[in-house]
Amino acid sequence: MNRRAFLKRFFGGALTLLGLSGGTYYYARDIEPGLLSIQQETIKGTNIPQSFNDFTILQFSDTHIGFHYDLDQFEELTKQINQLKPDLIVFTGDLVDEPNQYSWDNRLTDLLGTLNAPYGKYWVYGNHDHGGYGTETIKKVMHSAGFNLLQNSHQAIEINQDRIILAGIDDVMLGRPDLTKTIENTNPELFTILLAHEPDFADITVQYPIEVQLSGHSHGGQVRLPFVGHLYTPIYAEKYVEGKYTFESSNLNLYVSRGIGTTRLPYRFLCKPEIHLFTLKS
Template identity: 40%
Template sequence: MNRRSFLKRLIAGFGGLMLLIGLDALFIERRQLLWHDMTISLPELPKAFEGMRIAHFSDMHLGHGLTAEDIKPLVSRINEARPDIVAFTGDLVDDGMEELEAAADVLAGLQAPYGKYAVLGNHDVRGKADPDRIIQAYRAAGFVPLVNEHVKITHERTGQSIWIAGLDDFWRKPNWNKTFADIPEGGCTIALIHEPDLADLAKDYGVCLQLSGHSHGGQIRFPFVGGILYPPYGRKYPDGLQKVENSSMFVHTSRGIGTTILPIRFLCRPEWHVLTLSRFTNL
């Protein structure tokens, strides 16, 4: 084989590889939804809530290659897991509201005895998005929209309680003091905050676990490099469960369901989690 033939074959092979990667990223991987189970140790957790299961998902970005019909399998799988709580951490839409009402009808099928809770993401509050309509859609789907507020969940037999707090999106200058007002010191607070890097602020409000999305895990990842599309406030705690710097708090960041900017995923499949809370299990 001469040099010219070698170069032609090398270029053809590289081109074929890039084509396969592109087809996988565009048509295959972004449709391969993963279900992960994880146990998180929270010493502040009241005894009555030992083993509580939270279904956490985020970042649907409806309208960006994802329709209401596409999320029906997700609803079925979450119900199959039988969670106690369902938590959605923002970016229901991407840049448009066309699928909103239809998606609310689908999400209404989610079941959780201790409730369904949701917050707004940055795509829900800017561009063509209408945050008030999104909040109405959350309510129509049976979710409690948390916008700078919290709810107290009390165990019916023991009277022990935990708190679920939800922060308005960072792009709307959320009210931190209002969000966490009147939660007793030492209480077990689980915060739904779209941008994970805000955990460095949440730790000062007695939060023991923050649930976030926003980062998409980078959306496109390469071996030895990692993600390449991390957004602002999604770079320090971009993926999975991490200990928050200089605290005992944890932040769990979901890679999300949908996509943004480009309708592709590579080595970064969409995911949702069942988080089992425990006072004892070590990571």
């Protein structure tokens, strides 16, 4: 082990031990998971039509309702989203944590239905949506709430005869993603946004005429330590963990959301939950 690796592990271990103290435990379990951050990003593109100048897209992801995140908290989230008055809303997967154990009722559908966006609401499957036999149940809930599923498909968003393309793939882990099929018959010169739950799929996306990929899945690691960073991320979120990434080989911009809820462990530390509000600039 070299000196740098030793110091990283030493400080990481020390901070982990420190994190076991009562105050830090309380903060990570009961305080930070409720400290929602609103990340505002500007996306510029020469192929963004003038009609879409200042068009806003709200992304939320990974609510994991049922695991340390309840419907009262989700109701507050829907209010915060509506206050931002986005033109379009997208959800990038993992609605509830364990679909087969969740107590489904109409309240979740009703709350999703209160979200307002004049140019529509769209979503893609995450691995927890397919898992636990949730595929059809969650599809029905989202449809009843006015969300349009993008499962290896796309939708043209139109203003004054100008268009951009919103596309979405099936979940990488438990679905059958097919990006070629997803953007089949689209004009490659049109500004295209891809919804993909797993961020590491971007290594495939760069091979296609897509300008933006919006992802979640990583939770930003949930627990991040000074000098160490995140301790763990799931498969297909090991390379791209949070924030914005650019690629030398293409014009792709990848944005990875830390998401809303938690999974496996009910903690967040130095990794606040977030939603993204993107503003397009012609």
